[in-house]
Every structure is written in structure tokens, then in C-alpha cells.
Amino acid sequence: MILRDIMTPISETLITGDTLGRAVILMKQFKINVVPVVTKQDELYGVFTRTSLSDMIISGGQSNDSIDPYVVRDVVTLNDTTPYREVESLVKQSHVGTGIVIDQHLKPIGLFTKTDMISALFEQTKSLSHMLEQILDSSHLGAIMTDEHSTIIYSNEQAKQFLNKEELDGLCSLEFFPEVENGMVKQVQMEGNHFIVRASNFDRELNEKGYILFMQDVSEVEEMASELKTVQGLKGLLDKAMEHAYDGIVMVNKKGNIQMVSPPLCELFSIDRNKAMRKHVNEVFPQLNLLSVFQSQHAEVSDFLEIKGIKYIVNRIPIVQDNEVIGAIGKVTYRQIDDVKKVFKKLELMENQVDYYKEQLKQKDSSRFRWEQIITRDENMKKLVRTATKAAKGLSTILIRGESGTGKELFAHSIHSSSGRQLKPLVTVNCAAIPEQLLESEFFGYEDGAFTGAAHKGKIGKFDLANGGTLFLDEIGDMSLSLQAKMLRVLQEKEFYRVGGTSRVNVDVRIVAATNQPLEDLVAEGKFREDLYYRLNVISLQIPPLRDRPNDIERLIEHFMESFNSIIGTSVTAVKNDALTYMKSYHWPGNVRELSNVMERAMTFAESGQIQKEDLPEYMLRSIEESRYAQKETRMDYEWEAIEKALAKSSGNKSKAAEILGISRSSLYEKLKKYS
Incomplete structure (x- = not known):
């Protein structure tokens, strides 16, 4: 109201x-x-x-x-x-x-x-009184209300039937129930009726108390208890079946609230089972579209859906009673049983082929990565991405530093894709992968007949291909000194000569270089030109190794899990705690690339749908154990050194030495025995 x-x-x-x-x-x-x-x-x-x-x-x-x-x-x-x-x-x-x-x-x-208020209150009181009488009449409960003197002031029809009286109002309740007290529950047999009486008091005017007595047929209570026991037994069986279900199952009531959900389904969607219970299914599992069967009243099968790279289908089944849908069951099939596996494989084969040709067409002489593909939770890494994004907007040469496997190529591609040259070519040259004698011709091209074996019509080089766009020089530290000199001229003059040519070629190319070597040390050793170093080092980006970004390890694991599920057709949903602890403890010398390789291997061998410690490479487990042993040895060395100093300071008095060390004398004796 x-x-x-x-x-x-x-x-x-x-x-x-x-x-x-x-x-x-x-x-x-x-x-x-x-x-x-x-x-x-x-x-x-x-x-x-x-x-x-x-x-x-x-x-x-x-x-x-x-x-x-x-x-x-x-x-x-x-x-x-x-x-x-x-x-x-x-x-x-x-x-x-x-x-x-x-x-x-x-x-x-x-x-x-206030008159309106009184009228409304009166109407509401009448309405509530009428509703209460209807509730009591339909509940099969006998109800009696007394005043402070135990005189009955209200009784319903069911109470009169229980007590075989045509009228109860005005009679004393003690006539029927001599010992009435608050909270009383007792069985009564009267005039052939067997019922249970429950009594509770209520406050009346002037701090006086009356009683309310409810009567219920014993046979109804016994029948309800029997039915409840049966239902509890069935529910227990159903719970066990749900827990051991091979695929995901969820059951909702007519309001769409979750009544049951199987652990495999929660595992697939990374949902806490206890938090999912009683919540609306669209809030927890909106992907299932389970409530659609409430309108159709017919079972449905979804198209192929995907989560974490895992393909799945949803069977939506309405629960119908008396031509009304009173709930629904969703069965999510994602385990690779034989029939479904064949369908998945055919679909994945076609998708991979289409994706491959699309990617080849799209990525020819263009960037393959964007900033959003850099997965990180590390604040320093986020700051580096923001800096690189700003640098990408300009024309300055950018030098990307970092250990092998940290993602230097990913940064280079992202810089090009967010620059003003994104519609122009991105050409990549790995200076370490091309033989030194071919580097010059690869960079600058050559004229017809420039050397023995040269193509008849000559060949254009990487600078020609990247004209108007970006040239990414990977592993720049491996470039020969002679080629460094020519590279410096191109960067300064924006022109070059092809091998065997006599005419100058003008180009407009932005240079993005990358190295995992300390160029400063190479300059000091005379292996890298100082003037080229300063020409390249206009804007320097230092990508931190994975061991300095521990918060990124778990996030990258989730990313690779989703990616490899799609690529290699696995159904891995999680990493067990023991395996995750080892992965977080490892120092990752190969950085993100090594983590990717470890995840691909572990997911291939994971048999239970979860990666376990045994699925990790042996060299990784051995490295962690050796590291832990070394740390333990170091701690023992420090402890013995402290004991020696304390004994020296106390002139060999063990009690004083224990006091200096802040430990008990018995603890000191144990440690002395431990170190012999």
C-alpha cells in the first residue's frame, strides 16, 4: 500500500x-x-x-x-x-x-x-485479520487465543472440531489443557482425536499476557515426517549423482533460482559452488540461456559455445507439471566423449583452416599484435605499456631491451599497430638468423648481376619493403660492424645504395630495434658502434623479466590455458595448488616464452582436467628443489655463524650465549648437537 x-x-x-x-x-x-x-x-x-x-x-x-x-x-x-x-x-x-x-x-x-491514517489503519487491520483467518482455515491447524485469565477469546472451526465443541469462545482453556505454559509442546488424545498442542504467550494491554495454542493432527505430522525422510533420501542420492556427474548439470526452480549444481560445471566456469546456490541462473550462468525453455516448454540443444578455449553444448530441459513449467535442467556437455569429440575435431579443423588463411591474408606485411594482447597485472609493466603507447604516436627510433622470451616482438608489433603508420608495412629482420654475408643484400637489395648467383632482375631489400612503414630489427646486437656503418648512414640520410648499384634510393622508414644484449658493454668492447647506439637509443623501453613480475604468472597461466584449450583440443580447467606453488617458485629464465611452452606440455599430459605437479617438466621440478636446498643450507650457515659469535661474546658461557641469541638454553643445546 x-x-x-x-x-x-x-x-x-x-x-x-x-x-x-x-x-x-x-x-x-x-x-x-x-x-x-x-x-x-x-x-x-x-x-x-x-x-x-x-x-x-x-x-x-x-x-x-x-x-x-x-x-x-x-x-x-x-x-x-x-x-x-x-x-x-x-x-x-x-x-x-x-x-x-x-x-x-x-x-x-x-x-x-490523520483521519485518513486511522481509516487506512482500520482497513489494513480488517484485511490482515481476514487473511489470518483464511491462513488458519486452510492450514488444517486448530487455533485458540486466550486472555490473561485463560478465557478463550478466539477459536477457529478446526479447533472446535478437535475438541468436539460447537462454541469455544468464553470457555476456560484450562478445562481442556490444565497445564499451559509458554513453549509447551505435548500430545493430547481427546474424544477420539489425537493431536499435538503447541502453546506460546503474547503481550496484551497493561503488560498482561495471553496464550495462543495451535493444534495439529498427529497423523499429518507423521505423514509429513515420513515424506520428508523420503525426500531427504532422494536428495542425498541426487547430490551424490551431481557430485560424480561426468559433465556439468544445473537445476533451477520456477523462479530461475539455482537449486542444484554439479562441481564439474562450477569448475568449467570458475564459479564457487556455495556462492552459486539459490542465486538466479542468469546471474551465475548467463551463457546457458536456460530460461528460454520456460516459454517454449520444449527441450532444446544449443549451438557450439566456448569458454577458456573449451567447446561445449547445452541441453536445456524443462520440468513440466500439470502443463506448467516448474523448473528446468541444464546439461552441459564438454568432455571429449567419442561422438562429440569427432564433431569437435571436424569443427576445429575447419575453423583452424579458415583462421589460418584469414591470418595469413591479414598478417602479410602487417602487425599481428595489439596492446590489449599484453597480459599483465604488474604496475611497472602497465606503466611501460602506457609509455610505449605514447612513444608509438611519434616518429622517433625506439630501442626495446629485455631478456629472451619477455615479449620484445609483441611490443614492436603493438607499437606499429598504434602508430600513424599502421596501414603501411611492418617488416621484421632477425639480425641473428641471417648469415652475415647476406645481411647487406637483405637490407638494401641488389642490382642485376651484382654477384654470382644473384637473381636475373635483381631484388629489393627490407628497407624498400618497409618504405612508409616500420622496420623491426630484432637482435640488433648481432649485426656486423661493417653493416652497422651503412645502417647509420640510412638512419641519418634516409637514403642508401643497393648492392652493385650506383643510384641512391630514398626511403621513409621508422626503426624499432630490439636486443637481449647489453649494448653499452658491446660499445665498450668495440663490438657495436657508439654513434649507432646513440642513434638507436632515442627512446628506450626495458621489459622486465617474468621473475620480477610474480603477479603476472597466475594471470598468464589462465591466458595460456584458454588459448591452448582451443589450439590443441584439451579440456583443462584449472591448475592444482601443488603445481601452482611450484610454478610461482620457479625463476623462469626463459620468461613468458618458457611459461607458454611449459603450459602447452603440462596441458597435453594432464589427465584429470587439472594440471598437477607431475605434469610439469622434470628440469623445472629439479631446479626448484635444488634452489630450496641451497636456501636451507644458507640459513643453516647464518644460524651457526650467529651461535659462534654469541659463544665468543659470552666466553663460552652457554646460558649467556642463549640469552644473547634470545632462545632458551635447551634450544641452544639442541642446535649445538645439530651442528656437532
Whole structure:
């Protein structure tokens, strides 16, 4: 119930400047003591009350005099959608007899008085009393209410049947139940009826207490208990079946709230089973679209869906009772059973072929990566990405540093894809992979007949191919000194000569270089030109190794799990705690590339759908064990050194040495025995 339902509606109001005569007409017409007064803009200005009317008449006011000086401005307003309980609270606290009810546009639409409140309260009380009687009659419970003297003041028909009385009101309850006390529960046999009585007291006026007694047929209780036991047994069996179900199962009621869900389904979607229970299925598993069968009332099978790289299908089954859908079951099939596996393999083969040709077409002389493909939670890495994104917008040469496997190529591609040259070619040259004698011709191309074996019509080089775009020089530290000199000229003059050629070729190329070597040391050793180093090192980006980004390890594991599930057709959903602990402890000398390789291997060998410690490479496990042993040896060395110093300081007095070390004397003796 809201205020609009219990207010006194009004269809007309006074306007500032209205006369006493119009005020009298409205009060008489609507039989009200208060009339809202609004401005010409329809905003509430105040109220004109019967007291205002009396004051105006006493002061000699005429019918055509303005009411404005007598308008009461202190007005209590209530929104028409205010709930009944809130209205009740406001009325108790307010000193004003009448409130003005306004709509959402702040326009007065009614009045609310304490008389309205009393009427509403009376109606609600009658309604509640009627509902209570209906509930009691339909519950098969006998109900008796007594006053403080145990005299029955209310009884329903069921109570009269239990006690074989045509009328109970006015009788003493002690006649039937001699020992009544609060919280009493007892079985009673009377006139062939066998029932259970429950008693509780309630507060009456003047701190007096009466009793409420409920009676229920014993046979009904026994039948309910038997049914409950049967249902509990069935539920136990169903719970066991759900726990050991090979695929995912979820069951919802007619409201769409989850009643049961199997562990494999929660594992697939990385959902906490306890948190999923009783929640709406669209909130927890929106991908399943389970509620669609409530309209169709027919079982459905979804198309192929995907999560974490795992393909799955959903069987949606309505639960129908008396031609009404009272719930639904969702069966999610994702394990690679024979029939489904064949379908998956065919689909994946076709998808991989299509993706391959699309990727080949898309990636020819273009960047393959974007910034969003850099997976990180590390704040320093995020800052580096922001810096690189800004640097990408300019034209300056960029030098990317980092250990092997940290993602230097990924950064280079992302720089090109977010630069103004993204529609132009990105050409990659691995300076370490091309033989030194071919590097010059690869970079600058050659003319017809430039050397023995040269192509008949000559060949253009990487600089020609990258003209207008970006040239990515990977492993720049492996470039020969002779080629470094020519590279410096191209960077400075923007021109070069092809091998065997005599004409200059002008190019517009942005250089992005990468190295895992310390170029400063190579410069000091005379293996890298200092002038080229400064020409390349305009903007330097240092990518941190994976061991300095421990927070990224678990995030990258999730990423590779999803990726490899799709690529190699596995259904791995998680990494067990023991394996995860080892992976977090490992120092990852091969960085992200090594982590990718380890994940691919582990997912290939994982048999239970989860990666275990045994699925990790042997060299990795051995390295971690050796590291732990070395740490233990180091701790023991430090401990013995501390004991020696304490003994020396105390001149061999073990009690004083123990005091210096902050340990008990018995602990010191144990450690001395341990170190012999």
C-alpha cells in the first residue's frame, strides 16, 4: 500500500492572488479544511486553512480580497508513492494535522490527514485479520487465543472440531489443557482425536499476557515426517549423482533460482559452488540461456559455445507439471566423449583452416599484435605499456631491451599497430638468423648481376619493403660492424645504395630495434658502434623479466590455458595448488616464452582436467628443489655463524650465549648437537 491509495484526492487548487470568495467555494465544494496554493508556474506555494479563513474574516476581509497574506507557508509535503510504513512513521512524528500529497512533477494532487491514517489503519487491520483467518482455515491447524485469565477469546472451526465443541469462545482453556505454559509442546488424545498442542504467550494491554495454542493432527505430522525422510533420501542420492556427474548439470526452480549444481560445471566456469546456490541462473550462468525453455516448454540443444578455449553444448530441459513449467535442467556437455569429440575435431579443423588463411591474408606485411594482447597485472609493466603507447604516436627510433622470451616482438608489433603508420608495412629482420654475408643484400637489395648467383632482375631489400612503414630489427646486437656503418648512414640520410648499384634510393622508414644484449658493454668492447647506439637509443623501453613480475604468472597461466584449450583440443580447467606453488617458485629464465611452452606440455599430459605437479617438466621440478636446498643450507650457515659469535661474546658461557641469541638454553643445546 502506498500514499496514493489512502489520500483524499483534490482536482483543483488555489493560485497566488486568488480571492477569499474562491477559497470559500473550494472548501465548501470539496468539504475540506485545507486547500493547496500554487504559483502561476504550478509550484506549491503554501496552504489556505480554515484557520486562515477565520483570521481573514475577523480582520474584515471581503470576498474579492487576495488570500496571499493569510497563506501558511510551513507545509509538509509527501510523495504519492511513499510506502504506507513510512507514512505511518511520519504521521507519528509530525505536529501538522494535514500533509499535501505531490506527484513526481511536484504538483499537489491530494491531502493526507490523520483521519485518513486511522481509516487506512482500520482497513489494513480488517484485511490482515481476514487473511489470518483464511491462513488458519486452510492450514488444517486448530487455533485458540486466550486472555490473561485463560478465557478463550478466539477459536477457529478446526479447533472446535478437535475438541468436539460447537462454541469455544468464553470457555476456560484450562478445562481442556490444565497445564499451559509458554513453549509447551505435548500430545493430547481427546474424544477420539489425537493431536499435538503447541502453546506460546503474547503481550496484551497493561503488560498482561495471553496464550495462543495451535493444534495439529498427529497423523499429518507423521505423514509429513515420513515424506520428508523420503525426500531427504532422494536428495542425498541426487547430490551424490551431481557430485560424480561426468559433465556439468544445473537445476533451477520456477523462479530461475539455482537449486542444484554439479562441481564439474562450477569448475568449467570458475564459479564457487556455495556462492552459486539459490542465486538466479542468469546471474551465475548467463551463457546457458536456460530460461528460454520456460516459454517454449520444449527441450532444446544449443549451438557450439566456448569458454577458456573449451567447446561445449547445452541441453536445456524443462520440468513440466500439470502443463506448467516448474523448473528446468541444464546439461552441459564438454568432455571429449567419442561422438562429440569427432564433431569437435571436424569443427576445429575447419575453423583452424579458415583462421589460418584469414591470418595469413591479414598478417602479410602487417602487425599481428595489439596492446590489449599484453597480459599483465604488474604496475611497472602497465606503466611501460602506457609509455610505449605514447612513444608509438611519434616518429622517433625506439630501442626495446629485455631478456629472451619477455615479449620484445609483441611490443614492436603493438607499437606499429598504434602508430600513424599502421596501414603501411611492418617488416621484421632477425639480425641473428641471417648469415652475415647476406645481411647487406637483405637490407638494401641488389642490382642485376651484382654477384654470382644473384637473381636475373635483381631484388629489393627490407628497407624498400618497409618504405612508409616500420622496420623491426630484432637482435640488433648481432649485426656486423661493417653493416652497422651503412645502417647509420640510412638512419641519418634516409637514403642508401643497393648492392652493385650506383643510384641512391630514398626511403621513409621508422626503426624499432630490439636486443637481449647489453649494448653499452658491446660499445665498450668495440663490438657495436657508439654513434649507432646513440642513434638507436632515442627512446628506450626495458621489459622486465617474468621473475620480477610474480603477479603476472597466475594471470598468464589462465591466458595460456584458454588459448591452448582451443589450439590443441584439451579440456583443462584449472591448475592444482601443488603445481601452482611450484610454478610461482620457479625463476623462469626463459620468461613468458618458457611459461607458454611449459603450459602447452603440462596441458597435453594432464589427465584429470587439472594440471598437477607431475605434469610439469622434470628440469623445472629439479631446479626448484635444488634452489630450496641451497636456501636451507644458507640459513643453516647464518644460524651457526650467529651461535659462534654469541659463544665468543659470552666466553663460552652457554646460558649467556642463549640469552644473547634470545632462545632458551635447551634450544641452544639442541642446535649445538645439530651442528656437532
